[in-house]
Amino acid sequence: MTTTEQHIDKILIPILEQVSDPEIPVLSIMDMGVVRSAIIENDIVKVEITPTYSGCPAMDVIGDDIMAALKNAGYKSKIELILHPAWTTDWITERGRKALEKYGIAAPLEAEADKDVLLNGKRLVKCPQCGSKNTKLVSQFGSTACKAQFQCDECQEPFDYFKCLK
Amino acid sequence: MKAGISLRETMKNNLYKYILGIADNSLILGQRIGELCGHGPSLETDIACTNLSLDLFGQVRSYYQYAAKIAGDDRTEDDIAMLRKERDYINVLLVEQPNRDFAYIIGRQFLFDVYHYLFLTELQKSKDLTLSAIATKSLKEVSYHLRFSSDWVKRLGDGTEESHAKMQDAIDGLWTYTDELFHQTDADKQMVSEGIGVDVTKLKDTYYNNVAEVLTEATIQVPELKYFQKGGKQGIHTEHMGYLLAELQYMQRAYPNMEW
Ligand SMILES: [Zn+2]
Numbered sequence: 001m002t003t004t005e006q007h008i009d010k011i012l013i014p015i016l017e018q019v020s021d022p023e024i025p026v027l028s029i030m031d032m033g034v035v036r037s038a039i040i041e042n043d044i045v046k047v048e049i050t051p052t053y054s055g056c057p058a059m060d061v062i063g064d065d066i067m068a069a070l071k072n073a074g075y076k077s078k079i080e081l082i083l084h085p086a087w088t089t090d091w092i093t094e095r096g097r098k099a100l101e102k103y104g105i106a107a108p109l110e111a112e113a114d115k116d117v118l119l120n121g122k123r124l125v126k127c128p129q130c131g132s133k134n135t136k137l138v139s140q141f142g143s144t145a146c147k148a149q150f151q152c153d154e155c156q157e158p159f160d161y162f163k164c165l166k
Numbered sequence: 167m168k169a170g171i172s173l174r175e176t177m178k179n180n181l182y183k184y185i186l187g188i189a190d191n192s193l194i195l196g197q198r199i200g201e202l203c204g205h206g207p208s209l210e211t212d213i214a215c216t217n218l219s220l221d222l223f224g225q226v227r228s229y230y231q232y233a234a235k236i237a238g239d240d241r242t243e244d245d246i247a248m249l250r251k252e253r254d255y256i257n258v259l260l261v262e263q264p265n266r267d268f269a270y271i272i273g274r275q276f277l278f279d280v281y282h283y284l285f286l287t288e289l290q291k292s293k294d295l296t297l298s299a300i301a302t303k304s305l306k307e308v309s310y311h312l313r314f315s316s317d318w319v320k321r322l323g324d325g326t327e328e329s330h331a332k333m334q335d336a337i338d339g340l341w342t343y344t345d346e347l348f349h350q351t352d353a354d355k356q357m358v359s360e361g362i363g364v365d366v367t368k369l370k371d372t373y374y375n376n377v378a379e380v381l382t383e384a385t386i387q388v389p390e391l392k393y394f395q396k397g398g399k400q401g402i403h404t405e406h407m408g409y410l411l412a413e414l415q416y417m418q419r420a421y422p423n424m425e426w
């Protein structure tokens with residue numbers, strides 16, 4: 001069995017932190033939690049990444065970007081896509097959540113609250129522009145597979161909400 | 167001994183076919199709702215449908231990559247997706263039905279989503295760890311699909327007189343394709359006995375119960391039918407399939423080996 005622990009060689013962390021999610025450029029792939037392991041073995045860095053969503057077109061780009069970043073740092077690398085264990089929004093770090101909010105995307109709520117918001121129309125998602133919770137769901141599907149479309153009834157701004165995935 | 171080798175070969179071939187049987191459903195449905203890109207009835211539904219399509223294609227990639235690995239020759243995921251002939255696709259007839267109107271699109275999606283959700287829930291328990299991992303990943307996405315299509319069945323069914331009539335028409339027209347979801351090929355049966363595949367015959371009652379529950383809430387009458395269409399799992403498709411493949415395969419047929 002694979003565990004949910006990450007195995008990343010310390011020396012590689014600053015390099016991997018430079019690689020950002022191509023669709024949310026303020027978020028590093030480390031804060032996104034998609035890097036599951038990165039280990040130096042016989043001069044080659046073996047990196048395992050896991051997709052956020054199956055159809056996420058960013059995964060191929062992320063793989064290429066990791067390879068480029070490691071190459072710049074003088075490493076050869078091999079990237080492998082793993083499916084187990086499946087990615088969850090819980091793996092987004094606290095720093096990642098703050099970066100999302102700053103970028104104008106509401107960070108995922110806990111599973112129960114997420115259900116209340118998406119299914120029962122409860123107003124719990126905080127508007128990343130003005131901070132009001134007087135917000136409503138416009139569409140369960142947003143600009144990318146991982147987001148839903150919301151609108152704030154205080155400042156009227158539309159915004160994306162990063163859906164909870166567990 | 168020859169018998170040993172051929173047994174292993176049969177097992178490999180059956181697993182390959184089994185994976186295609188799952189993946190082809192998602193590929194063909196993904197292509198159908200992908201056709202709505204830029205043509206959805208509203209911006210939100212347009213984006214929703216392309217998102218469903220993207221999820222399905224993503225799942226398909228995982229399945230075909232695995233199938234290509236099992237085949238063990240120079241076949242790639244793209245060859246499997248793009249270069250087979252109509253008779254070699256083994257998706258159910260339901261998913262290839264054309265986009266007649268939005269109620270029909272939603273009806274088709276809903277009737278497949280209910281099945282897909284139950285199927286993946288079981289596939290998670292597969293002894294094949296790759297299939298079980300793909301199932302776990304996909305299930306999270308498919309629960310969104312099911313939520314979306316169920317919501318729309320209710321909105322249209324319990325909506326205006328016109329939307330109700332169209333939703334009822336769609337369900338009546340599509341019902342004949344639902345029974346095939348629970349048919350098994352020889353490959354399916356072998357995979358079930360190996361603890362790899364899902365025994366779909368056991369999902370049937372739950373399926374029709376879950377479907378009826380949503381339809382009733384949507385004030386849609388549950389059709390009663392004795393005769394059902396079948397053939398997709400044997401590669402015998404409806405007349406719509408050729409047109410769908412012509413569009414799906416156009417680039418690879420016109421410009422062989424073309425890459426992005
Ligand atoms: Zn606001």
